[in-house]
Amino acid sequence: MHVPDGFLDAPTSVATGVLAAGTVALALRRAREELDERTAPLAGLTAAFVFAVQMMNFPVGAGTSGHLIGGTLTAVLVGPWTAVLCMTVVLLVQAVLFADGGLTALGTNVTLMALVAVGVGYGLFRLLVAVLPRTRTGLLVAAGVGAFASVPVAALAFVALFAAGGVADIPVGTVAATMGGIHVLIGLGEAAITVVVLGAVLAARPDLVHGAAHLRSADTLLRRPEVLTPRGPAQR
Amino acid sequence: MGARHGGALSARYVAGTSPVHRLAPQVKLVAVLAYALVVVATPVHAGWAPWAYAGYLLVVLAAAAVAGVRPGRLAGSLVVEIPFVVFALLLPFVTRGPRVEVLGLSLSESGLQTGGALLAKATLSVLAATVLAATTEPRELLRGLERLRLPSALVQILGFMIRYVDVVSGELHRMRVARESRAFDGRRRGALRVVGAAAGALFIRSYERGERVHLAMLSRGYTGRLPRGPVAAVPSRDWLAGLSLPLAAGAVLATGMLLG
Known part of the structure; x- marks a missing residue:
């Protein structure tokens, strides 16, 4: 759901553009706290991961398959500010190299998918x-x-933007209900994929998961018992 | 995906030596952005708007012809629009205001206008962006964005993404081949768990690769910024050539405003 050019009027596009630029500027500063000077290579590789995984088809039951949008998953994996940067870069690449999402609507797309969805x-x-x-x-x-919640909320944010700065006079309630309904289903798929992928990372490298810091703080400092037992002189 | 020659990001690039290919990337970026701005600025409800869209279409098709982008490729690029085509098609049904009868359906007059205008504007912008993507390599685009003063941290992240996306999607492709050669069936129960585990492994490998890349860069004297190459000034002749696209569109818009 990349907004193309011309869907929103100029004031709304400019406003979301300014909001997006402010968010990215803040994220650039705060991401350094999450990843210190490793920001560029790690965020770049994570963005490459997000881009690749968005092209993957996940079977999500009842014979259907969906693909991941990945805002929440990325935020839990590498931290919210780095996730904002990764989503922004992916959106920029999709707009410039794939004509997916308008150039004048880039601010809107970053606002919806990096700010609202990740937030x-x-x-x-x-x-x-x-x-x-x-x-x-x-x-x-x-x-x-x-x-799950990030998907319908981002869709409703788009409806709100369209109601405020859209070029058509639409009954907001009906459109919000339709868009919300469709995106609740997409959100269920997103939730299923996020849980499975996150579970797999947690099983293999729980130390990499930014959002699981509170889980590992308890046992990383445990000493192995054999280190505590004094060794006999024979072993010296 | 990935393993194909040319890589995932260059899928839209068509190698060539046309005048459009030779333009500096920042000129093309500014031209396409300005063209999109002109298209978006066209008033939706003006009576002459359809003529203006036709004018813009001629302008962008001329640019595509100069660039040597084949019509089939242009048409194929419109696939990205589909979700919003659905949205635009719904507009005549849900927009409030005076109704008109079309083929026995009661449709909103302004909804028809807006739905059509949205489709026209989105299509024109996608065509222009496709010409840009078909004539500019990802690495060149990165250079263009850098010249246009995108924050250097963002340029670096983008650079790493562009450099490694083929490696990462290649890894994804190999995982899929391995999975399917073990008789994986996507429709079976539990398939989500298998594919999810692969995506999880892909994240771990990508992240660890990022750590290794960072260490390799440190050992080569990386201090947090990348050295920039020499900046060659773009001759004003090139700017004029590149900006002829939005200027021609602007002329169409001005004509419409004056005569309409």
Whole structure:
């Protein structure tokens, strides 16, 4: 759902463009706190991952398959600010190299998919992580709910933008209900994919998952028992 | 995907030596952006708007002809529009205001106009962006964005993405081949778990590759910024040639405004 050129009027496009530029500027500064000077290579490779994984087809039950949008998954994996940068770069590449999403609508697309989707998904994730039991399951549920909600909320944000600065006089309620309904289904697929991918990363390299820092702090400092037992003189 | 020659990002690039290919990337970027701005600025409800769209179409088709982009490729690029075509087709049904009868359907007059205008504008912009993508290599585009003062941190991230996206999608492709050679069936229950695990492994490999790339760069003296190549000034003749696309479109728009 990349907004093409001409869907929103000039003031709305400019406003979302300014909002997107501010978000990216802030994210550039804050991502350095998440990844220090490794930002460029790590965010670049993560963006390449997001781009590749968006082309993957996941079977999501009942004979259907969907693809990942990945805002919430990326935010949980590498942190929200780096995720904003990765999504922005992917959107820029899609607009310039694939004509997917208009150049004048780039600000709108970044606002919807980097700011709103990542913000809602990751915000909900943090909120639920604080409430739910501090276990692997709790983390996966939180990420799943965040990923699910991010899709319809981004769609509704688009409807709101279209109602405010769209070029047609549409009954907002009906369109919001239709768009929301369709995107609830897409959100279910997004949630399923996010949970499975995140579960796989957690099983193999839990230390890489930015959003799981609270899970590993408890046991990383445990000492192995045999180091504590004094060795006999014979072994020296 | 990926393993194909040329790579995932150059899928739209057509090698050539046309005048459009030889233009500096920043000129082409500015030209396509300005063209899109002119197209978007066209008033939707003006009576002359359809004539203006036809004018813009001629302008962009002329640019495509100069660039040697074949019509089939241009038409193929319109596939990205499909989700929004659906949205535009719904507009005549849901827009409020006076209705007209078309083939027994009661449609909104302004909805018809707006739906048509949205389609026209989106299509024209996609055509222009396709000419850009067909005549400019990803690496060149990166250079153009750098010249246009995109923040250097963003340029670096974009550069790493462009450089490694083929490696990452190649890895994805090999995982798929391995999966399918083990009789993987996407329709079976539990298939999501298998594909999800592959995507998870892909993230770990990408991230670890990022760490290795960073260490390799450190050992070569990386200090957080990349050295820039020499900046060659673009002659004003090239700017004029590149900007003839938005200028011609602007002339169409001005004519419409004056006569309409």
